[in-house]
Amino acid sequence: MRFTNSLRILAGLVAGLTLLGCAVSHVPPTSSPAPALRDVARDEVIFALLVADLAAISGDYAYASAQYTAAAVQAGHAGLARRAVQAALYGQDAPSAIVAAEAWQRLEPNNADPAQLLAGLELQRGNRDAARVHLSRLLTLKPFRNRQDYLNLVRLLNQNVEPEALFGVLDELLESRPDDVEALFAYTVAAAGLGQAQRADSASARLLALQPDSEQALKLRAQVLHQSGQWQPAAELLKGYLKKNPKDVPARFALARALVDGKEYPAARAAFEAVLMQEPGNVEAQLAAALLAGQMGDRKVARQRLLKLSGEAEQADKAHFYLGKLADDAGQPQQALAWYGRVMAGEHRTDALLRRAELLAAQGQLDPALALLSEAGDADESESMRLLLAQIDLLVDGSRAQQAEALINSALQDNPDNLDLLFARSMVLEKLERRLEMERDLRRILEIDPKNANALNAWGYTLADHGERLDEAHELISRALSQSPDNPYILDSLGWVLYRKGDLAGAETHLRRALSQLPDAEVYAHLAEVLHALGRGDEARKVLAEGLAKSPQDARLLSLKTKLAP
Known part of the structure; x- marks a missing residue:
């Protein structure tokens, strides 16, 4: 589909290059002095045009393009070659478009348009060398006097082309014009937009060096620095x-x-x-200032600004969502529910629904929470899956694992290989202590996606937690970590399996790494167990106390109190 669209875009661009000028009455006579020969040639051209027009009307664009090309060559008429290009592009026939464009170029060797088109077509087909040849020709034919010329060129070339292929051609453009600031600007914009951080960085730095007093060059350089994670130099430049x-x-x-x-x-x-x-009325700045006030603990100012924004139609849903978060963070669930309930649309609608359901379930209203999610409606496929998975989590947390399993089984009937659903069911089956079935689902996930870190980690951790098949568990968790090296959940699993295997020093190292990123009750419990096994009881009790301060009701932490008592 992307290739089809790109050819149609090219066809539209061709349509805007020059006037068509291809009516039959405009077909010039041949240069032959013999009237009979001239009449025969004219008849053949007219016949080819009639055949081409009929083919185009019937949708046979490839044949139409071939006939237009033949007529163009015979009549020596560049406009007909251009029409042949258009027919081929509308027919999604890149090879025919190239043949027609080459004919156009022969008929009008000083016209930059066919060279520009050929560069784009060859690049789409992966022929970088041919694209470079046409680009070199284009650069000799077209002056490229301003930035828009370069931006248009980039747009033409960037039609269903991999970034490396595109920049394989654009790099040559830049090498041929290293001090052309307009070329550098267009190149930087393209590189930044296509995630080519290194190219964007070097190009924007050179652009600013060539134009140190240019506001646009400075702002573009700051943007590139920021996008590449170099926020501090970007900030200093802007300051x-x-x-x-x-x-x-x-x-x-x-x-x-x-x-x-x-x-x-x-x-x-x-x-x-x-x-x-x-700009006192700048709503984007108002929202940002309100959120930062809340982040810094200035809840009063944050609430005042958000209340003001809630009266702005375009910002009301965002303001209601963040007012809900303010109340939520302040431990005011009823107010939070009220504000979240006023989020009717926009990017935060699903998040508001999910949080409302969690708050209702926490108040013992599990069925209303489930109904809220199941009746949400109007969600796209990905959001519908989020809502379904949230229902499953609520059911599991509410000790209704069997009901959760039934809900998943129903959803899997329509989509039996959905990885999210298979993983959710595996976790439910583990809760139900049906581990053979759990492993069946995890094995199926890995058949579909052998590098699925969640499935690898879950399987390995479950084995380790039960003290079974520890070598296999270690191997599964190691494979998961290779896919997600800094994932704290996987680091916790690795620490736990090392503990089970008797490598206490290795276990401590990985658990401390996990805890630095994820201050979770389970990680605290694992680390306390390891420290206790190492004979460092005081440290173990200190870690346990820190965990209980964050999660005072966690069953695993509470069960450790007696075990770790001095």
Whole structure:
């Protein structure tokens, strides 16, 4: 489908290159001085055009293109070759389009349009060398006087092309014009947009070096730095710029976003407040300032700003969602429920529904919570799956594992190889102590996706937790870790299987890594067990106390109190 669309886009671009000028009455006579020969040639061209038009009407674009090309060559008419190109592109026939474009180029050797089109077509087909040849020809024919010319070229070339292939051609363009600031700008924009961080970085740095006083070059450089995770140099660049241009609101926004990414919340908040000093009605800045106020514990200011935004039609759903979070974080579930219930649409609708269901279930209203999720409606496929999985979690947490299994089985009838559902059922089966069936589902997941880290980790951890097949468990968890090296859940599993195998030092190392990322009750319990086994009782009790402070009702932590008592 992407290839089809790209050819149709190219056809549209061809349509805008020059006037068609291809009517039969415009077909010039041949150069032959013999009238009879001239009449025969004209008749043949007219016949070819009639055949081509009929083929195009009937949808046989490949044949139409061939006939238009033949007529163009015979009549020496570039407009007909251009029509042949269009027919081929509408017929999704790249080879025929190339043949027609080559004929067009022969008929109009000084026209840049066929060279530009051929570069794009050859690149789509993966013929980088041919694309480079046409690009070189294009650069000799077209002056490329401004940035838009280069941006249009990039757009034409970037039609269903892998980034490496595209930049294999664009790199040559840049090498041939290393000091062309407009080429550098277009190249940087394309590289940044296509995730080519290294290319964007070097190009934007050179652009700024060539144009140190250019606002656009500086802002583009800051954007590239920020996108590549270098928020601090991006922020410093923008701070220096804003000292000279304090009223540039977009630059102030860019600075604030960089500071947020760097978790410099007070400075980010000040930047958004500075925007509001210039544009008090800027709702994006109002929302950002409100969220930062809440992040910094200034709940009163956050609530005031969000209440104001709740009266703005376009921002109401966001404001209601974050007002719900403020109440939620403050331990005010009823207020949170009320605010979440006012989120009618937008990006936070599903999150609000899920949190409402969790709050209802926590209050003992499991059935209303399930009904809320099952009756949500109007969700796309991915959101529907989130809602279904949330129902399953609520059922399991509510000690209704058998009902959860029935819900999953029903969903699997329509989609028997859905990995999310198979994994959910495996976890439910583990709760029901039907481990052979659990392993069956995990094995099926790994048949479909051998690198599925969740399935590998879950299987390995379950074996380790039961003290069974420890070598196999270790191998499964190691495979999971190779897919997700810093995942704290997998690090916890690895620590636990090492503990079971008697490698206490290795277990401690991995559990401490897990705990630094995931202060979860289970990780605290595992680490306390390992420290106890190492004979470091005081450290074990300290870790246990930290875990209980965060999760005072956790059954596993509570069961350890007696075991670790001095």
